[in-house]
Amino acid sequence: MDEMTYQIREQMLGELFSDKGYRPMKLKELGIFLNVPRDEREDLKLMLDQMISKGMIAMTSDGRYTKPDPDIYTGTFMGSARGFGFVRIEGMDGDVFISEGDTLGALHGDTVAVRITRKASGGRRQEGQVLRIVSRANDQIVGTYDKSKKFGFVIPDNSKISKDIFVRSENSMGAVTGHKVVVQILDYGNPNKNPEGRITEILGHVDDPQSDVLTILRAYNIPVDFPEDVAKQIKTIPDHVTVQDMEGRKDLRDLPTVTIDGEDAKDLDDAITISKEDGIYHLGVHIADVSHYVRENSPLDREALNRGTSVYLVDRVVPMLPRALSNGICSLNQGCDRLALSCLMDIDQKGQVIGHEIAETVIRVDRRMTYTAVNKIITHHDKAVMEEYEDLVPMFELMKEAADVLREKRRQRGGIDFDFPEAKIILDDNGFPVDIHPYERNSATKIIEDFMLVANETIAEDFFWQELPFLYRTHETPDLDRIRNLMAIISGFGYYMKLGRGEVHPKEVQKLLGKIQDTPEEAMISRLTLRSMKRARYTTENTGHFGLAVKYYCHFTSPIRRYPDLQIHRIIKENLHGALNVKRQEHYYSILPEVADSTSMTERRADDAQRDVEKLKKVEYMSQRIGQIYTGVISGLGNLGMYVELPNTCEGLIRLQDMEDDYYFYDEEKYMISGETLGITYRLGQKIRIRVLGADKLTRTIYFVPEDEQES
Numbered sequence: 001m002d003e004m005t006y007q008i009r010e011q012m013l014g015e016l017f018s019d020k021g022y023r024p025m026k027l028k029e030l031g032i033f034l035n036v037p038r039d040e041r042e043d044l045k046l047m048l049d050q051m052i053s054k055g056m057i058a059m060t061s062d063g064r065y066t067k068p069d070p071d072i073y074t075g076t077f078m079g080s081a082r083g084f085g086f087v088r089i090e091g092m093d094g095d096v097f098i099s100e101g102d103t104l105g106a107l108h109g110d111t112v113a114v115r116i117t118r119k120a121s122g123g124r125r126q127e128g129q130v131l132r133i134v135s136r137a138n139d140q141i142v143g144t145y146d147k148s149k150k151f152g153f154v155i156p157d158n159s160k161i162s163k164d165i166f167v168r169s170e171n172s173m174g175a176v177t178g179h180k181v182v183v184q185i186l187d188y189g190n191p192n193k194n195p196e197g198r199i200t201e202i203l204g205h206v207d208d209p210q211s212d213v214l215t216i217l218r219a220y221n222i223p224v225d226f227p228e229d230v231a232k233q234i235k236t237i238p239d240h241v242t243v244q245d246m247e248g249r250k251d252l253r254d255l256p257t258v259t260i261d262g263e264d265a266k267d268l269d270d271a272i273t274i275s276k277e278d279g280i281y282h283l284g285v286h287i288a289d290v291s292h293y294v295r296e297n298s299p300l301d302r303e304a305l306n307r308g309t310s311v312y313l314v315d316r317v318v319p320m321l322p323r324a325l326s327n328g329i330c331s332l333n334q335g336c337d338r339l340a341l342s343c344l345m346d347i348d349q350k351g352q353v354i355g356h357e358i359a360e361t362v363i364r365v366d367r368r369m370t371y372t373a374v375n376k377i378i379t380h381h382d383k384a385v386m387e388e389y390e391d392l393v394p395m396f397e398l399m400k401e402a403a404d405v406l407r408e409k410r411r412q413r414g415g416i417d418f419d420f421p422e423a424k425i426i427l428d429d430n431g432f433p434v435d436i437h438p439y440e441r442n443s444a445t446k447i448i449e450d451f452m453l454v455a456n457e458t459i460a461e462d463f464f465w466q467e468l469p470f471l472y473r474t475h476e477t478p479d480l481d482r483i484r485n486l487m488a489i490i491s492g493f494g495y496y497m498k499l500g501r502g503e504v505h506p507k508e509v510q511k512l513l514g515k516i517q518d519t520p521e522e523a524m525i526s527r528l529t530l531r532s533m534k535r536a537r538y539t540t541e542n543t544g545h546f547g548l549a550v551k552y553y554c555h556f557t558s559p560i561r562r563y564p565d566l567q568i569h570r571i572i573k574e575n576l577h578g579a580l581n582v583k584r585q586e587h588y589y590s591i592l593p594e595v596a597d598s599t600s601m602t603e604r605r606a607d608d609a610q611r612d613v614e615k616l617k618k619v620e621y622m623s624q625r626i627g628q629i630y631t632g633v634i635s636g637l638g639n640l641g642m643y644v645e646l647p648n649t650c651e652g653l654i655r656l657q658d659m660e661d662d663y664y665f666y667d668e669e670k671y672m673i674s675g676e677t678l679g680i681t682y683r684l685g686q687k688i689r690i691r692v693l694g695a696d697k698l699t700r701t702i703y704f705v706p707e708d709e710q711e712s
Contacts (some may be wrong), residue, residue, distance in 0.1 A: 024064035071116045079108030079160040087114045096128040104130040108160035109137030142219035145175040154183045171198035180215045209431040220609045229299035241337040253364040260369045267326040269560040281347040281402045285455035288330045289339040290559040291569040308602025310561035326560045334368040343455040351409030374444035403450040414507030414549040420526045423649040433621040436648045452557045460554035469588035475536040475545040482532040506549040521685030524635045538596040615700040618650045622702045623695035652702035
């Protein structure tokens with residue numbers, strides 16, 4: 001079905017379902033009514049399914065398509081270890097709580113139709129009942145096998161899937177207790193019956209550090225190997241830039257050009273040029289022209305969209321594009337001619353972009369620099385390093401100067417900068433963690449961030465005002481309830497934020513982060529503040545970016561590792577060539593909503609996998625330190641107990657049941673844990689000495705006890 005036919009039929013269906021005289025029809029009846037040929041009925045069904053997922057229509061229990069009930073919505077089921085769940089509905093503030101008896105056997109990630117049974121009121125969230133499973137999220141689940149005599153169970157690694165998978169002995173592939181396995185779902189069961197499955201792959205044993213990362217990748221359905229048609233296409237792509245490739249491009253090979261990346265980086269997709277004239281900075285941000293080699297709807301393109309993003313894990317990178325491309329012809333390697341899409345900006349002393357040009361270019365990187373080396377030059381003025389890069393030192397100093405101007409502008413408008421350290425995990429040759437310590441950004445990493453931000457903002461504003469189809473990176477204003485909860489917590493530390501017209505301004509968040517800087521509670525409050533924010537996502541509508549405090553923003557600077565960047569490169573280039581006619585605009589208007597949703601989902605999948613791998617490696621690391629004593633900071637409180645974060649970034653749980661010298665309880669109103677007899681209290685941000693009690697790989701949880709609660 002072509003796009004025009006699709007749009008016409010969707011409009012006809014919309015008018016049909018909204019007609020007062022419409023009666024519910026089955027697929028065959030609708031096909032006859034709309035004169036849809038039999039060989040196109042499957043396309044019609046797909047369209048109807050998409051309309052259901054959008055909430056435009058509904059389906060009755062006997063398979064008839066009907067008007068949607070105003071209290072029935074379609075959303076994503078988010079499970080919990082205790083059996084209940086929540087349904088997240090696009091565009092609705094707040095999730096819908098689903099009790100265990102009302103889930104209809106839905107599993108985490110399933111798309112479900114839900115009826116709202118209780119509206120939100122008096123601080124209580126809205127409640128609902130799952131009426132139908134629209135689509136299943138997983139036909140395979142990764143977990144740990146537990147064998148009995150005649151059968152076994154797979155305990156899902158994802159704790160949000162609350163039901164174990166029953167496996168008959170003939171379907172076990174000979175797995176034994178402790179094996180990490182992939183189980184194919186044969187029967188999803190029902191509220192009173194566990195799902196049943198067949199083991200299709202044994203990944204290794206739970207105690208094998210070589211298999212644990214692979215297990216997480218499989219659990220999130222993150223593809224590792226590239227399909228055969230992609231491998232064939234790669235062979236047709238040249239390993240060098242040809243004369244024909246350079247035709248019609250702006251030649252910038254004579255400009256001093258550098259890349260600045262981490263020591264281990266191999267996919268170098270951004271390069272910088274800079275100069276200054278009459279108080280104006282001429283900043284060039286040059287991005288690898290990946291779209292020249294990855295053509296729309298080619299095998300490479302389809303696989304890149306399927307992956308959505310590269311996944312950066314502790315011990316490996318799962319790339320969006322094959323390494324022959326990402327580390328080869330598309331990588332801006334030193335001394336090599338490379339094709340780029342460049343954003344050339346003129347920036348004044350106030351950080352304003354007073355002029356810009358977007359151009360297809362040819363560049364040649366003079367030096368491949370590292371963050372460490374550049375930081376030694378601009379921060380520490382290391383003589384040896386400055387002598388090694390003597391001809392480029394003025395360029396790096398000018399970069400620092402321009403970045404300071406841009407950062408000050410961002411500070412003045414209220415841009416938020418969460419600058420707490422990430423974990424640096426060092427593994428041995430067997431994949432076992434031998435050291436974990438904080439990894440903090442330095443001045444060189446901040447320079448590149450500043451330059452990428454201004455390029456992304458400039459590109460987004462340009463295309464917004466051209467009123468062309470585009471993909472934006474948006475970040476909504478936080479929910480007021482979450483901000484009020486945050487304000488209640490920080491008030492206990494003497495901090496506050498102002499609310500204006502029922503919402504918080506990013507400048508207030510920025511001020512809070514400034515006030516807590518270098519205090520014991522900095523990391524804890526920073527993380528609580530981040531958790532109170534909504535998640536940034538990709539959208540076709542430009543609604544601004546709260547965290548950056550900008551009206552226009554997109555992702556332009558990383559097409560090697562992010563599909564949205566690759567997608568908008570195509571739009572930009574078609575526009576430069578005058579080829580973005582009405583037909584092509586309609587094409588992009590039709591595909592971009594799905595691209596936005598898909599890439600937002602794959603980004604979240606990658607983030608979740610990265611988080612789980614880090615948690616797993618931290619558990620492995622602390623499992624070798626049982627009984628050791630550390631000083632940490634209380635980072636979270638709840639009915640289970642309190643979380644304590646150590647200086648090495650590892651976080652563990654002190655369960656109330658393990659605090660044996662008193663009866664402790666969580667006081668929700670005062671945000672503290674109190675002892676009933678001794679009067680000992682624990683609050684967020686408080687320093688505490690702990691002893692490592694245990695580490696559970698299955699739940700990826702580290703357990704602590706207060707040192708004073710244990711006998712020496």
